[in-house]
Amino acid sequence: MSDERPISETEKGLALRTAEELRTAALSAAESVPVSLHPPTLFDVQEMELNFGPQHPSTHGVLRLVVRVDGEKIIETKPDIGYLHRGTEKLFETETYPMGIPHTDRLDYVAAATNNHAYCLTVEKLLGVEIPRRAQLVRVILDELQRLSSHLVWLGTSGIDLGAVTPFWYAFREREQILDFFEEYCGARLTLNCMRIGGLPFDLTAGWIERLTEFIDDLPSRIDDYEQLLTENRIWKKRTVDVGVISGEECIEWGVTGPVLRASGVEWDLRRAQPYECYDELDFAIPTRVNGDTYDRYVVRVQEMRQSARIIKQCLDLLEPGEVRGKVPRVIKPLAEEVYASIESPKGELGFYCVSNGTNRPYRMHVRPPSFINLQALPRLAKGHLVSDLVALIGTIDIVLGEVDR
Amino acid sequence: MALKKWLDKLTLLDLFDGLSVTGRHLFKKKVTIQYPEQKKLPSDRFRGMFRLDEERCIKCTLCAIECPINIIYIDWHNEKNAQGKSVKVLDRFDVDLKRCMFCQLCEEACPTNPKSIWLTTKTYEMAAYDRNESLYLDIRKLTDWRAAPNVKPFTVVEQG
């Protein structure tokens, strides 16, 4: 290779020929103890590469982690994703704008309404339509119910990963009620398809508001139950305090958003910073903690559940009769421009970047999935911890593989 | 303050609190629904099994156009009826239930009032032992569920 231009790092890497050179280069690059080339004796560092396979009992979906460990200590983690890729973004390009909404349900399937909401906001921004006030309030209510539902799933599965098997059942008892509310409203429990471009498909049914009020009034005592089981529990604290510490600046560098960011001290919530719908009228607090470990992320999410209940209560008080669907043309053909709109989903900042070319199908619809970007921080979080902590860490960044892989 | 925290730790207060939560729940009402003896009543808007009303259908194929997965296959041809008017006659109206997401966009697209195709039938028990025969619904099975043996109606909702 005799050329005058400077040799890049990649080319240097490619120029390494023998297996030994590659091995030693990779190992020294990962800051491990230098491994000599003779067969390992009893006292040598022996690294194992483990496969935290696509199927494992921690219920987070088909995520494969290739973990390099030294005994029990993790040296390096490499997430290997793509097991749930379904070509959603390509599907958006082949369908019209309203037809894309059921596909967004399947992104973050635990919190489907927020996906619908982000998509609809994007297209509404493209079209420049205004949403009626009642639609805005009901959208916020549905969003916050989804936030509750998503955090309940997170709480249950996080508990199970760390051995506490009962909060799962209590959380799902509440979640069943939330799903019943959704079923009454739009007919489905999980893949909701509950928002349309310009507003909502239906108005609320009779009695929905009363039953929701009852549920929200009951909720703080249920959250107290979960807290009593876990928050002060010494075993829980031992498993989560100082596990996966990440600072605020690092979060911003990695692009991590959502409860992970807020637990590291940065008070950034899109509902406050870039209010959409009617969030600027509502009064709620942004839970923030400073340490950035797993325990703080736990506390932030539990507090967010309480705040969601508060928001729903306020929205229910503000509801007035009115239209639920704005005036939107039957065939949606936006002008040829590009737009990005994002909302605060339970996992972080969920955004849709849409490029329209004047026809009724988008030229490009790209999803900014919070789980995908938060997952990139996992190797940084896991460095130096034990394999048993890895399970806690996957749970704490709260990923949904539907979003990661699309 | 440190002394008081030490007190908590020594008396295992947090552990006893946790035990009291599970102990209390031992006596609370259990939420299990004993399926199949007890079933949850789906809501009125529940998106379940399809039903088609052939007389109301005006063969506009809007439902097939709107379907995000293109699983509605409609064929029609023109015929002269008794009055001599040209009417559309359905050759084929098939729904491939294997792929359906039950998103209800077809029902929304239907222009007739009441709708000619609807999902709000509260029926969700349509499991079958074979995929291709039982889960591909032709017009016979859509209009009259007795032709589709794997569909167990919960409540037949006649109107869309």
Added chain:
Amino acid sequence: MKLTPAVLTYLKVLILVAVVPAIVGFVIVLAERRLMGFMQVRLGPNRVGPKGLLQGVADLVKLVTKEDITPAQAEKAVYFLAPVLAVIPSLTALAVIPFGPAVQIGKIKTPLWVAADVNIGLLFLLAITSIGVYGIILGGWASNNKYSLLGGLRSAAQLVSYEVPMGLALVSVLLMTRSLSMVEIVERQGRLGLWFVFPGLLAFFLYFVSGVAETNRNPFDLPEAESELVSGFNTEYSGVKFAFFFLGEYAAMIVISCVAVTVFFGGWLPPFPSVAALKFLGVIPPFGWFLIKTGFFLFCYIWFRSTFPRYRFDQLMALGWKWMIPIALANIVIVALAILATPGRSHGLFVLSYIFGGLFVLMYLLAKLRQRLTRRERLAAAPASASE
């Protein structure tokens, strides 16, 4: 055949070996799943038989008819031996536990309810349960699976570490009874009119927590947890061999509960045996009292399992070595001081029990009070709830 003591012993052993696994299989498995379900606001298994009572039979049939797989490179003899080694020590340990008082038959007073009244009963127990560790190590090693081996070694390390505080806790009880015989321990509690849990409150906590760790149960069940990478020593076992491991774990639970009842809670004695006003409690036979108390401890096992998260392995070991052993040693010193303070009589034990009991209640109330008082601060610090 003449009913010599030897024949009687064989009969008792036969009953123990036949009855206890049956109880384990049919009662405890079902009780655990149903009770855990109840604590999780759901019904447990209730389909098999009325109220699910035949679930144990279904489990037994399933395990026995499962395909018996042996890994290709596994060491066959050891592979067969490991489950056996896990079960037999637990069942053997039941031989020295007194389930009831000595009975007068004619002119002879025989310890009818004990299979073997050896005068080193407690030592025998500790020794026999240590052999159970072999089953786990060999099971992990013989599976020819590096994850099983790691799991087995971890489990063995945990078991061996927690035997020390268990033994030390029992030593402090020994100081109170001056005898290793289990029958004598119960009878001394009867004579004193005081269960040993009161002067030995600390010892009891240490013993029970070590017991939970000994049987690999939550919160110490990392070696066999499902969501861990290393699936534990019994990954490669299926069918009857797995049933044996399962049985061994539950039998060990029963042994720990029985020993806790015998040593700390007065065995087959009714509560407050020396108080005349409570003589009506004698309507329940002694064996009934024993069952009630053991049942309560088994319930505690299930209660712990459904409440607590699990410790990480290094935290588990740190807890055992850095906290429980020093506390156990301190406990021995305290009990010894209490006894020496009143040599010959046992008044010191009563004083100690009052001190322990009073201290515990006082500290618990103080902690609860502090919790109530800081509740307002904690609520104010956190954002307000929905009721604003």
